[in-house]
Amino acid sequence: MHDALTRQLEGHLHAAEATRELLPALDRVARRLIDVYTGDGRLYTFGNGGSAADAQHLAAELVGRYLRERRPLAAVSLTTDPSVVSCIANDYAFEDLFARQVRALARPGDMVAGFTTSGRSPNVVRGLAAAREAGAVTVLFTGGDRGGLPAAEHADHVLAVPATATARIQEMHLLLLHLLSERVDVWAAETDAGVAAETDRGAGAEPGTRTGSGAGARTAPAEGAEDHRTGTPDSDDSTAAADNTAATDNTGAPGGTDSTSSTRSNGSTSSTSSTSSNGHDRLETPV
Numbered sequence: 001m002h003d004a005l006t007r008q009l010e011g012h013l014h015a016a017e018a019t020r021e022l023l024p025a026l027d028r029v030a031r032r033l034i035d036v037y038t039g040d041g042r043l044y045t046f047g048n049g050g051s052a053a054d055a056q057h058l059a060a061e062l063v064g065r066y067l068r069e070r071r072p073l074a075a076v077s078l079t080t081d082p083s084v085v086s087c088i089a090n091d092y093a094f095e096d097l098f099a100r101q102v103r104a105l106a107r108p109g110d111m112v113a114g115f116t117t118s119g120r121s122p123n124v125v126r127g128l129a130a131a132r133e134a135g136a137v138t139v140l141f142t143g144g145d146r147g148g149l150p151a152a153e154h155a156d157h158v159l160a161v162p163a164t165a166t167a168r169i170q171e172m173h174l175l176l177l178h179l180l181s182e183r184v185d186v187w188a189a190e191t192d193a194g195v196a197a198e199t200d201r202g203a204g205a206e207p208g209t210r211t212g213s214g215a216g217a218r219t220a221p222a223e224g225a226e227d228h229r230t231g232t233p234d235s236d237d238s239t240a241a242a243d244n245t246a247a248t249d250n251t252g253a254p255g256g257t258d259s260t261s262s263t264r265s266n267g268s269t270s271s272t273s274s275t276s277s278n279g280h281d282r283l284e285t286p287v
Contacts, residue, residue, distance in 0.1 A: 008167075015161065015168040019175065022159055026176060029157045030183035032137050036111045037188070042074040044106055044136075046098040046127055047115030050170050052079040054115050054141070058177040066181040068189040076105070078127075098127030108135030114155075115141045117169040119148035128154035141176065143169030 033043065043062060045055035055077050062075035078101045079085065088097050098114070106112055112131035114124040119142045131138045132154050140155035142148030148160045161172040 011163075011165060011168055012171055015163040015165075015172050016175065018162040019172045021162070022176065023179075025157060025159055026179055027183070029139055029159065030180055032139075032157070033111055033180070033184055034187050036109060036137065037073055037184070039109045041107075041109040041111065042076065042105075043111045043113065044076050044078055044102065044131075045113045045115070046078040046101075047124060047141075048121055050166075051115035051117060051121075051124075051141075051173070052077075054170065054173050054177060055079055055113070057174070058113065058181070061177070061181040062184065066178070066185040068185050070185065070188040070192045073184065073188060078102070078105075095122040095126055097123045099123070099130035102127050102130040102134060102136075106131050106134040106136040110134075110136040111139060112136045113139040113141065114151060115173060116148075116151055117143050117166045117173075119144060119146055119151040119160075121151070125151045125154065132156075141173050143172070 036043065043059065045059050046052070047055040056079060059075040059077040062073040064072070078098050084101065085097060088094075088100050092100065102112060110131075112128065112134075114128045116124040119140070128138050128140065128151055137157070138155045139157045139159070140148050140151050141159050142151060143161035143163055143166075145164055148155070148158050152158045152160070159173075159176055161169045161176075163169050163172065
């Protein structure tokens with residue numbers, strides 16, 4: 001028994017060291033996800049069995065937090081609503097489970113991430129294909145010796161763990177989603193701090209000085225001064241906010257396409273529930 005556990009641990013350590021080669025690709029995914037959030041987009045995730053748990057875990061880290069206090073970030077796992085899941089599986093097909101939800105929800109400027117240790121799960125393949133058709137950025141968490149095919153054909157970014165054992169691949173997916181959460185967490189916390197500092201400076205501005213910056217900057221009126229639009233003293237002066245659009249890039253991943261961004265109303269996030277792996281993903285049905 002001790003030898004078996006030692007072999008498992010050694011396999012984990014070997015997979016972790018080999019996963020180091022994915023750090024540049026992971027950084028590209030993080031930068032694209034930051035672009036998505038800068039453009040008021042959302043992240044959608046999905047997978048089966050243990051991969052469903054990983055998909056939910058990533059969404060939870062973003063809607064809640066990873067290590068730092070910061071604003072919630074919009075992320076939705078498409079595996080958590082039993083009514084939707086059972087409806088699509090019963091009325092259509094289990095292979096359409098994620099694709100139908102993606103067609104209903106994803107828009108240009110969003111990101112869609114699929115998890116499959118083999119790259120062969122039909123519903124993940126179809127979900128990523130639907131996301132690309134919708135104009136979303138597509139990301140695949142996978143592994144094995146086939147480079148995540150056929151799912152990789154529909155992914156702009158592929159994070160293929162260099163391992164063949166399902167357990168080791170899942171363990172590295174957990175590591176990768178934590179590293180991704182760290183990168184985005186730092187950005188969001190720093191951005192929030194910058195906005196708070198700018199607000200504090202604006203609140204303490206002397207009359208007649210500029211407050212804010214960019215398109216929203218304005219001059220604070222002196223006490224008793226007339227507002228030129230309303231003709232009333234001390235009237236609040238509001239300005240229009242500039243539209244934000246997310247930067248896009250083409251990473252050169254197989255079949256990669258450029259993605260555009262869309263702006264939608266802020267503050268609409270969905271909470272997710274995290275479930276533990278029940279081992280289904282290890283049945284290689286495939287997952």
